[in-house]
Amino acid sequence: MAKDTMAASQKPPLELLRESKSSIEEIIARMLSIKKQGTPKSENRELLTQMFLNFINLRQANRAILIEEERVKTETESPIDLTALQLHNLMYEKSHYLKATTSSREFKSKYPNIDLISEQDFFTDAPQPIKSQSLSNHDLMLKRLNFELHQRKEVCKLRAELEQRKKSLLEANAERSKFLSTLPLLLKSLKKASLPVQSQLCLPSPKKLRYHDLAELLPPPLYVVYSKFMAQKEAFEERIDVEVSGSLKDAQSYAKQQAESSDDDNGKRQRKRPRTESSDEAVHPLKLVLHVYEDETPDPKSRKLVMLKFEYLLKLNVVCVGIEESQDGLEKNILCNLFPDDAGLEPPHQSTKLILGDDHAFDESTTSRPYKWAQHLAGIEVLPEMSPFVTGKDTQNSDTASVSDQHNVQTVLRRIRSQKKGGM
Structure with a gap:
C-alpha cells in the first residue's frame, strides 16, 4: 500500500488524476454490481479502502496542480507587468498619432468636399491619358480631379444598369409572389387527392x-x-x-x-452554474x-x-x-x-x-x-x-x-x- 502511494506520488499530477478517477469509477461499478447480483459483500471493505486511497491520490494530484499553477503565476507576473508597460507606451503613441492625423484631416484645402483617392492609387488606376509621370503639385491635383470625374461617370452608368436589373427582378418577384399566393390552395387540393392513396399504402x-x-x-x-x-x-x-x-x-x-x-x-x-429556483x-x-x-x-x-x-x-x-x-x-x-x-x-x-x-x-x-x-x-x-x-x-x-x-x-x-x- 505504501509502495502504491509512493509510486503514485512520482507520476505526473494529470496522469495521477486520470488514473485515480478511472479507478474510482471501476470501484463504484464493482460495488453496484455486487449490490445488484446479491453476492456476499465481503469485498466492500477492500473496495472502500482502495477508494479512500484513490481519494488521497486525488488530493495529492490536486495539491500538486495548484502548486504548479502558483509557480507559473509567479514566473509570469514580471513579463506581464513589462508587457503592460509596453502596451501603455504604445497606447500613448497611438493617441499622439491619432491627434496628429485628426489635425491633418481637419486642415481646410481648396477642395474640402471632394474625397480624392491617394496619389499612389491614382498612378496605379488612372488611365494613361489622364495621368503623367512628371507633374507639379497643382497639375497633379487637377489630374486627380479629372480622374474623380471619370470615376463618377462610370459609377453613374453602373447605377443605371443596376436600376434596370432591379426593375426586372421586382417584376419577376411579383410573378413568383402571385404564384406562391395560390400555392396553399393547390397544396390543399393535392393533399385531399392523396388521402385515398395514403390509405391504400397504409402510410402514417x-x-x-x-x-x-x-x-x-x-x-x-x-x-x-x-x-x-x-x-x-x-x-x-x-x-x-x-x-x-x-x-x-x-x-x-x-x-x-x-x-x-x-x-x-x-x-x-470548478465554477458551478447558478441554479434557478x-x-x-x-x-x-x-x-x-x-x-x-x-x-x-x-x-x-x-x-x-x-x-x-x-x-x-x-x-x-x-x-x-x-x-x-x-x-x-x-x-x-x-x-x-x-x-x-x-x-x-x-x-x-x-x-x-x-x-x-x-x-x-x-x-x-x-x-x-x-x-x-x-x-x-x-x-x-x-x-x-x-x-x-x-x-x-x-x-x-x-x-x-x-x-x-x-x-x-x-x-x-x-x-x-x-x-x-x-x-x-
Whole structure:
C-alpha cells in the first residue's frame, strides 16, 4: 500500500488524476454490481479502502496542480507587468498619432468636399491619358480631379444598369409572389387527392408523424408511457388514441437547458452554474393525452369513453394522471378505484415524501393525482416502505401480482373501461 502511494506520488499530477478517477469509477461499478447480483459483500471493505486511497491520490494530484499553477503565476507576473508597460507606451503613441492625423484631416484645402483617392492609387488606376509621370503639385491635383470625374461617370452608368436589373427582378418577384399566393390552395387540393392513396399504402398520417416528433422531447417517464400505449395499439389494434400536447418551443428550450447542464457536469468545471429556483410542482411543457374508446376491438362506431391526461412533475420525479375535462366527482373515482389502496392522495415514493414532507397530501379536489399504478406504468420503481420479511410471504405474493398488473397496459385499460361502464 505504501509502495502504491509512493509510486503514485512520482507520476505526473494529470496522469495521477486520470488514473485515480478511472479507478474510482471501476470501484463504484464493482460495488453496484455486487449490490445488484446479491453476492456476499465481503469485498466492500477492500473496495472502500482502495477508494479512500484513490481519494488521497486525488488530493495529492490536486495539491500538486495548484502548486504548479502558483509557480507559473509567479514566473509570469514580471513579463506581464513589462508587457503592460509596453502596451501603455504604445497606447500613448497611438493617441499622439491619432491627434496628429485628426489635425491633418481637419486642415481646410481648396477642395474640402471632394474625397480624392491617394496619389499612389491614382498612378496605379488612372488611365494613361489622364495621368503623367512628371507633374507639379497643382497639375497633379487637377489630374486627380479629372480622374474623380471619370470615376463618377462610370459609377453613374453602373447605377443605371443596376436600376434596370432591379426593375426586372421586382417584376419577376411579383410573378413568383402571385404564384406562391395560390400555392396553399393547390397544396390543399393535392393533399385531399392523396388521402385515398395514403390509405391504400397504409402510410402514417401527418398528424401521427407530428406526435412522433413531439414524443422525442417527452421526459423519459412520459416517453415510456407513450411507447407502451403505442405498442399496445399497433400490436393488438387497441381502440385508443395517443396524443402529445403542449408547447413545442418551451419543450425545446427545456431540452436545451438540460443538454447544457449535462455538458457542464461532463466538463468537470470548478465554477458551478447558478441554479434557478422552481416550485416543487413544476410541470414539463409537454403532456400525454390518452383517448380510451368503449370497445377493445377495432370498431369505427365505438364511442369515446374517457380521455386521460398524463403530466410529469420535474422536481418530484412523479407522473400525475387526471380525467381531461372532468366536471363531476364520479369520473374522479374511476382512477381512484383502479387498484386497492391507491387513491393518489399521498406521495408515491420516499424521495417525494422527503421533498414535500411526511404530512403532505395532494388535494382531493384536483383531477390530476400521482397514482402508484401510473408510476409503475412510467417505469418509475416504487419500493415498499416495509420489508417483505416483515409483511410476510402471502402479502408479498399479492403485492407482486398487483404491481405486475399495474405494469400491464392491457390490464390498466380493461379496468378503466370496467370502472367507466360501471359508473354509468
